[in-house]
Amino acid sequence: MSKRIALVGMPNTGKSTLFNRLTGAGARVGNWPGLTVELLSAKLLLGDSMVELVDLPGLHNLHGFSEDERVARHFIETQPLNGILVVLNTTQLERQLALVLQLKALGLPMLLALNMADEAQHRGIRVHREVLEAQLGIPVRMISAKHGRGVPELKQSLTKWLRAHPEPSQARAAVLSEDDAIESTLDDMLSQSLHIPVCLSPTRTDRIDQVLLHPWLGIPLFLLLMLGVFQIVYGIGAPLQEGLAWLLDEARTRWLSPLLAGLPTWAMSFLLEGLYDGIGTVMSFLPIIVVFFLAMAVVEDSGYLARAAFLMDALMSRMGLDGRAFVMQLMGFGCNVPALMGTRVIRSRSQRIAAMMMIPFSLCSARLQVFLFFTTAIFSPRAAPWVLFSLYVMSFVLAFFTAWLMRSRTRHNTDPMLMELPPYRLPTLAALTRQSFRESGHFLRQAGGFIILGVTLVWFLTHFPLDAAPASSATLAGQLASWMEPIFTPLGIDQLLSIALLFGFVAKEIVIGSLAVIYGAGGDELSGVLAHNLDWIQAYSFMLFTLIYTPCLSALATIRRESGSRRVMWISLGWSLAVAWLLSFAFYQTARALFG
Amino acid sequence: MTQTLALCDLAAGRCGTIVRIDAGLELGARMRALGLLPGRRVKVIRRSPFRGPIQVRAGQTDLIIRRGEAAAIMLLPCPAEAGCA
Ligand SMILES: Nc1nc2c(ncn2[C@@H]2O[C@H](COP(=O)(O)OP(=O)(O)OP(=O)(O)O)[C@@H](O)[C@H]2O)c(=O)[nH]1
Ligand SMILES: [Mg+2]
Numbered sequence: 294m295s296k297r298i299a300l301v302g303m304p305n306t307g308k309s310t311l312f313n314r315l316t317g318a319g320a321r322v323g324n325w326p327g328l329t330v331e332l333l334s335a336k337l338l339l340g341d342s343m344v345e346l347v348d349l350p351g352l353h354n355l356h357g358f359s360e361d362e363r364v365a366r367h368f369i370e371t372q373p374l375n376g377i378l379v380v381l382n383t384t385q386l387e388r389q390l391a392l393v394l395q396l397k398a399l400g401l402p403m404l405l406a407l408n409m410a411d412e413a414q415h416r417g418i419r420v421h422r423e424v425l426e427a428q429l430g431i432p433v434r435m436i437s438a439k440h441g442r443g444v445p446e447l448k449q450s451l452t453k454w455l456r457a458h459p460e461p462s463q464a465r466a467a468v469l470s471e472d473d474a475i476e477s478t479l480d481d482m483l484s485q486s487l488h489i490p491v492c493l494s495p496t497r498t499d500r501i502d503q504v505l506l507h508p509w510l511g512i513p514l515f516l517l518l519m520l521g522v523f524q525i526v527y528g529i530g531a532p533l534q535e536g537l538a539w540l541l542d543e544a545r546t547r548w549l550s551p552l553l554a555g556l557p558t559w560a561m562s563f564l565l566e567g568l569y570d571g572i573g574t575v576m577s578f579l580p581i582i583v584v585f586f587l588a589m590a591v592v593e594d595s596g597y598l599a600r601a602a603f604l605m606d607a608l609m610s611r612m613g614l615d616g617r618a619f620v621m622q623l624m625g626f627g628c629n630v631p632a633l634m635g636t637r638v639i640r641s642r643s644q645r646i647a648a649m650m651m652i653p654f655s656l657c658s659a660r661l662q663v664f665l666f667f668t669t670a671i672f673s674p675r676a677a678p679w680v681l682f683s684l685y686v687m688s689f690v691l692a693f694f695t696a697w698l699m700r701s702r703t704r705h706n707t708d709p710m711l712m713e714l715p716p717y718r719l720p721t722l723a724a725l726t727r728q729s730f731r732e733s734g735h736f737l738r739q740a741g742g743f744i745i746l747g748v749t750l751v752w753f754l755t756h757f758p759l760d761a762a763p764a765s766s767a768t769l770a771g772q773l774a775s776w777m778e779p780i781f782t783p784l785g786i787d788q789l790l791s792i793a794l795l796f797g798f799v800a801k802e803i804v805i806g807s808l809a810v811i812y813g814a815g816g817d818e819l820s821g822v823l824a825h826n827l828d829w830i831q832a833y834s835f836m837l838f839t840l841i842y843t844p845c846l847s848a849l850a851t852i853r854r855e856s857g858s859r860r861v862m863w864i865s866l867g868w869s870l871a872v873a874w875l876l877s878f879a880f881y882q883t884a885r886a887l888f889g
Numbered sequence: 890m891t892q893t894l895a896l897c898d899l900a901a902g903r904c905g906t907i908v909r910i911d912a913g914l915e916l917g918a919r920m921r922a923l924g925l926l927p928g929r930r931v932k933v934i935r936r937s938p939f940r941g942p943i944q945v946r947a948g949q950t951d952l953i954i955r956r957g958e959a960a961a962i963m964l965l966p967c968p969a970e971a972g973c974a
Contacts, residue, residue, distance in 0.1 A: 303922070353922035358915050385949045388924035418949070476926065489949070508938045603953050607941030616942070616953070709916050709958045711923065714944060714951040 296344045297461060298451070299369060301396065302380035303389050304351025305715055307408040309333075310724075311380055311438035312348040315448070319731045320348050321631070322724060323593035325620070326713050327351060327638035330361040332368060340452040344375070350637075355395045360637035360645075369399065373461035376402035376454065383413035383420060383435070386487055393429065394475045400465035402458040403431045406447055411437045412716070416496075419488040428482045439721060498716040502600070511604045518597070520682070522588050527678060530581035531669070538577040538816040545569060545815070559759055562813075563752055566763075570815030571748030571806040575740055577816060578662045578805075579733065585658055586732040587725060589627045594720035594728075598623065599712065606710065612696040613703030615639075615710040618648040622692055625655025627732065629848040633855055641708035647699040649852050650865055651692035653844045656685055658736075659801035663839050666805050670820035671832040680833070684840055691841065691872065739802055747796050747803040751810045754792070764789060764811050784838060784874070785831040785881040794838065800845040830888065834881040841873035894966050896931065897943065897959035904932035905964035912961045924948050925962060 300308045304326035312320050316335035321328060327350070334347040349368060350361035369377065379396060381389040386407070393405060407413075407420060426433045432450055436443035505514055549569060553561050592598065601623060602616030609619050617639060625632035629652055636648045656664075664684055668677040696703075754770035761767035766775060766788075773795070774788035781791045789811050797804040809815045812822045823832070843849065843866055853862040893908055907927050910917055924947035925931065934944040934951065942955045 354918050356915070356918045358919075385924075387948050388922070388950060391922065416949075476921075502935075506935060506937075506944070508935075511937075599953070603937065603942055603944065606953070606955070607937060607939040610941075610955075615955075707957075709919070710942065710953065710955050711916070711919055711958055712953050713923065714953050716951075 296342055296375045296455065296459075297347065297372065298344055298455075299347045299349055299372075299374055299377045300380060301349055301365070301369065301377045301392075302351060303353060303382070303385075303392060304328075305713060306351065306380045306382045306389070307438045308351065308380045309348055311406065311408065311436070311444075312346060313727075314438050314441060314444055316346055319727060321731075322728065323590075323598070324596040324715050324718050325593060325598045326715065327361055327635070328593075330634050330637040331364065339448065339455055342455065344455065346378075352392065354392060355398075359640045364637075369401075370464050370466075373463050374401055375458050375461045376404060378451070379403055379405045380408050380438075381405065382409050383407040384409055384416055384418055386418075386420065387483055387489070390479055390483065391475055393431075394479065397429075398465070401462065402454065404450060404454050405429065405431055405433045406438075407433060407435045408438050410435045410443065411440060417490040421486045421488075424486040425482070428486060439724070496716065498596075501717055505597070505600055506603060511600075515601060515604055522592065523681075523685075524678075526581065526585050526588050527665075527681075530584040531665070533580035533584070534577050534665075537580060538574070541573040541577060542816050542818070545573070559756070562756065562763070563749075566813045566815075567748060567752030567756075567810050568745070570809040570813070570819075571751070572740060572744060574809040574815045574819060575662075575744055575802055575806040578665070579736065581662070581665065582658060582736050583729055583733045585661070586627065587729040589732075590725050590728040591720060593624075594718060594724070596715045596717045599714050602710075602712070603714065609696075611700075612693060613700035613707070614644055614647055614651075614696050615708070617710065617712070618644070618651065618696070621648055621652055622655050622689070625652045625657060627658055628735075629653055629655055629657050629844045630851050633848065633851045636855065639708055641703070643699075643702045644708050646856055646861055647696050647703045649856055649861065650699060650868070651695045653848055653852075653865060653869060654688050654692040654695065654841065656688040656840060657801070657844060659845065660840060663797075663801055663804045664836055666820070667823070667832050667836055670823045671827060671829055684836060687837070688840060695868070736802070739800065743800065744803055744806055747799065748806050748810055751792070751796060751803075751807040755811055763813055764792075770811070780874070783881070784877040785834045785885070786838065786877070787826075787831070790827075790835055794835075794842070797839060798843060798846070800847070801839065804839065830881060830884040833884070834877045837880055838873045838877040841869055841876060843869045843873075893963045895960045896933070896945065896954070896962040896964060897956040899933045899964070899966065901933050901935050903966060904930055905966040906930050907962060907964045909963040910961055911963070912958070916958065916961070920958075920962070923952055924950050925952070930967070931962075931964065 300312055302308050309320040309322045309329050316337045318335035320333050329348060329350045332347055334345050337344050337346045349365040352362050352365050379393055422433050422435060432454060434443060434447045434450055436447050553564055598620045602620045605619040606616035609615050621632045621635050624635055632652050633649055636645045639645045639648060664681055668680045672680050755764040755768055757769050765771055770792050774791050777791045792811055793804050793807045796807045809819050812819055814822050849862055849866060852865055853859055899905055907929050910920060912920060929947055932946045934946055936943050940956060942953045943959055945952050945954055
């Protein structure tokens with residue numbers, strides 16, 4: 294008989310942190326209420342039995358109206374459970390304990406973990422654990438999931454508790470007790486079990502916010518911070534990338550070429566110019582990806598995202614959205630897919646759809662690779678970062694414009710924005726590296742999977758028939774490109790580049806890999822070839838098109854799944870393609886006319 | 890001088906005790922879960938410009954709330970010289 298325990302609690306109380314701590318799994322953690330929007334389960338050995346632990350999205354109460362809350366409630370109410378492990382933030386016990394009383398009505402065995410004991414201690418908040426245990430009639434443990442304190446003891450309690458409840462049971466249909474009754478019971482209980490210092494001195498968070506949330510310095514500081522983060526990523530990542538590219542190139546000329554010298558020309562071409570160059574050029578971005586996701590993890594865990602929501606809300610409300618949609622746009626910098634799923638915290642459907650329409654314009658890390666490659670190849674080192682910056686600006690402008698177009702639908706249907714502003718938190722080094730490696734692992738798996746496939750396909754298209762000159766008009770790719778020519782010539786995008794765009798539709802990671810194969814050159818050599826073949830106007834037009842024309846297939850699939858509507862997906866795709874073409878066209882023709 | 894005031898009209902740095910919340914069931918429940926309910930004391934920490942949201946402190950929790958929603962929360966302001974909230 295399989296055993297199952299669910300992690301339940303209000304948003305941002307550390308459920309995912311505890312989940313990772315207990316099972317060693319890699320759930321995403323961040324100082325943003327509503328980060329987890331889907332179920333995640335992992336196995337855990339308690340005593341002598343294997344238990345399935347399920348991490349749920351946060352719940353404010355059992356009335357839950359947003360999509361992520363519905364996911365959690367549906368799970369608790371329909372799945373047989375051995376019990377629920379409730380995770381609360383000790384520093385906010387006075388409001389969070391109400392959830393425990395509501396959950397009691399479900400009739401499931403409960404164990405209460407009071408998390409963030411470290412923060413509570415720091416603020417001088419004391420809980421009389423035994424008193425609370427007696428009042429609630431359930432075991433209570435103090436823990437600090439982030440630092441691991443109290444977790445071994447929690448495990449022991451869980452084991453004992455599980456022995457007492459060996460059979461899973463079904464939640465009782467929630468007979469929701471009157472909330473007012475809950476409140477008065479609660480106040481009685483807390484007066485005996487909780488001690489909060491009367492006067493709390495201003496915390497570190499208060500002092501930082503004086504500056505970062507300053508009425509008129511706040512937004513400029515936000516922009517500066519973002520610029521700083523990208524400077525760091527660029528500054529650390531770019532030299533590392535060059536180094537790796539150089540190494541891969543050396544390995545190719547020193548060892549690989551001599552080793553393969555005996556093979557037929559086509560086989561050698563496939564292995565070296567196809568697989569090795571294609572994949573190697575993509576792989577050389579690994580250091581940047583690692584550094585990039587490290588920076589993202591720091592930002593996500595610091596609590597600054599909630600500040601960004603606060604700062605940008607006034608602007609977003611003019612477009613019928615709110616600060617949360619802006620934060621999703623920022624999360625999209627990493628990858629659009631989780632950002633699209635993150636819109637589940639928005640309850641109004643029209644606002645959610647509008648957010649889903651704007652997120653695909655967010656310049657994700659895959660597109661960043663293409664732009665890094667192109668800007669360093671074509672532009673001077675001084676100009677390159679600014680060109681990159683202009684693309685980020687473009688990404689925001691298009692996202693806002695899209696939301697603005699939809700404002701008449703969203704305005705009448707506003708979802709109240711009411712959210713917690715969590716204190717600033719410093720991420721631990723271990724958590725940071727885990728997060729960054731998990732994201733990079735995703736990149737590696739992609740490189741190992743469909744990038745190999747894509748690169749192979751591109752090689753085949755550009756080399757078949759075998760007697761034709763590679764990538765010439767006689768090859769399959771050449772024919773394909775000539776069909777697309779009427780579309781791309783007005784944008785200044787030549788035939789070879791259009792082939793890369795075709796593959797980039799699946800995922801942007803393939804673009805650079807396919808260019809390497811198409812031009813038969815990897816790494817530095819490819820940069821040289823591009824610089825020789827393209828002027829800056831063509832290159833910028835290509836980058837504009839790449840930024841806008843669609844994130845990737847999985848983003849489209851996510852839009853379809855999350856909106857529950859094929860129509861929304863098609864509209865999003867059609868809109869992106871149309872804007873991409875029109876904008877690249879306008880840019881290319883204007884720039885040509887002006888600069889020749 | 891004991892007049893009720895909506896939360897959205899309370900100046901930054903001032904606090905008040907909630908007397909009534911005129912919100913729908915759904916919003917009311919969310920407010921309750923975040924610690925906004927009659928009898929509780931709240932303090933306005935800062936107001937953002939351009940009619941942006943307000944940061945309020947209810948107990949140990951800091952919240953972001955829009956002015957529209959804050960208008961539904963009626964409170965009895967504490968005397969200006971009252972100490973910490
Ligand atoms: N100081 C401190 N911070 C913690 C502790 N546990 C978690 N955190 C931090 O709290 C924040 C939220 O943690 P998560 O694990 O993502 O919270 P969650 O409950 O899964 O949140 P949702 O998925 O949004 O419901 C993160 O920044 C964690 O690093 C703790 O014991 N002490
Ligand atoms: Mg979580």
